[in-house]
Amino acid sequence: MDWYVYQRGSSPIRKVSGKRMRRRSHRKWVAAAMVPVAAGLVWCAYCLSVINGAKTAVPLMEADTAVVLGMAMWGDEPSPGLKERLDYSLQLYQEGKFRHFIVSGGLDREGYKYTEGEGMKNYLVAQGVPESAILVENEATSTYENLKFSEEIMKRENLQTAIIVTHDFHGRRSLEMAKELGYSRPELALTESVTMSNFKYKTREILAYTKWKVQQLFL
Numbered sequence: 001m002d003w004y005v006y007q008r009g010s011s012p013i014r015k016v017s018g019k020r021m022r023r024r025s026h027r028k029w030v031a032a033a034m035v036p037v038a039a040g041l042v043w044c045a046y047c048l049s050v051i052n053g054a055k056t057a058v059p060l061m062e063a064d065t066a067v068v069l070g071m072a073m074w075g076d077e078p079s080p081g082l083k084e085r086l087d088y089s090l091q092l093y094q095e096g097k098f099r100h101f102i103v104s105g106g107l108d109r110e111g112y113k114y115t116e117g118e119g120m121k122n123y124l125v126a127q128g129v130p131e132s133a134i135l136v137e138n139e140a141t142s143t144y145e146n147l148k149f150s151e152e153i154m155k156r157e158n159l160q161t162a163i164i165v166t167h168d169f170h171g172r173r174s175l176e177m178a179k180e181l182g183y184s185r186p187e188l189a190l191t192e193s194v195t196m197s198n199f200k201y202k203t204r205e206i207l208a209y210t211k212w213k214v215q216q217l218f219l
Contacts, residue, residue, distance in 0.1 A: 047206045054171030057163075057187040064159040065135075066098045066189070067150045069143060069166040069174060070105020070116035078119050080195035081167070086123050088191040089165040093129065097189075098163055101129065102153055104137035104146040116140075143170070143208075144215075147177050165189045169198065169205045173212050180219060 068089045071082035078086060089101065101124060105116025114122065117136040125131055135153050140146040147164075154162065161184055164174050168190040178186040193201070 043210070044206055047209050048202065050172050051169055051202060051205055051209060054168060054175065054188060054190060056190045060092070060097060060163065060187060060189060061161075061185075062096065063098045063161040063163045063187065065100040065102050065154060065161075066092060066163045066165050067102045067104060067147065068120060069146045069164065069170070070103070070120065070140065073108050073112060073114065073116055073119045076113050076119065078116075078123050081193060082116070082120065083123065084191050084193055084195060085165055085167065086120055086127075088189065090124065090127055090129065092163065092165070092189055093133075099133065100157070100159060101134045102137060102150045102159075102162075103134060104140050104150045106139050106141050106145075143174055144177050144212075147174065147181055147183075151178075151181050151183060160184055161186075163187050163189050165191075167196075167201070168192050169202045173205070173209050176212070176216070180216065 066089050068085055071085065072079040073082070074080075092098065093101070101121075103117045103120035103124070105120065107115045115136075115138040117138045117140075121131070121134045121136050124134055135157065137146070137149045137153055140149050150162075154160075162178070164171075164178055164186055166174050166188075171188045171190045175186060175188055
């Protein structure tokens with residue numbers, strides 16, 4: 001089918017095929033669809049730069065406690081990734097950077113014997129840390145809850161300052177949440193992973209950071 005289209009001015013009528021009109025319309029839709037795609041790519045690039053920008057505080061000041069953020073348990077044992085966080089916190093403890101641990105994380109799945117917090121405590125005790133130096137938070141199911149419930153323990157125990165121990169890809173979101181919750185001068189102590197895929201976890205963290213920025217609008 002042919003379509004007749006008037007050109008502007010005194011130019012004669014120009015005949016344009018229906019196929020050509022559909023092609024033009026398709027190009028417009030493609031161009032319109034590219035706008036949110038481009039915006040999404042820009043946002044992802046921004047998030048990645050922010051995530052990569054998180055570093056361990058230098059110098060790392062001494063604090064009352066370390067808040068070690070939970071990660072998956074593998075049965076009765078901390079997962080390799082969680083052991084990396086625990087080993088780094090243990091190193092800082094031995095260096096005298098803090099006096100208490102707060103280990104935070106709830107039950108991963110029904111049937112597990114220990115919560116993340118309990119599994120973390122067991123691991124630290126096995127490494128020679130006295131039980132009296134470890135405070136356990138057993139309810140958290142997210143990073144925000146890790147920090148919120150740990151802060152409640154800090155208030156109860158009259159602990160004023162905290163070092164947040166986690167992986168490097170997780171640091172920026174954790175620090176922002178701690179500041180939002182009112183932590184006093186929170187500092188980051190970040191470890192790199194040699195047991196997990198950085199690509200996988202940084203990709204997941206872009207989504208988690210985006211979710212956090214939306215959540216932050218309603219706090």
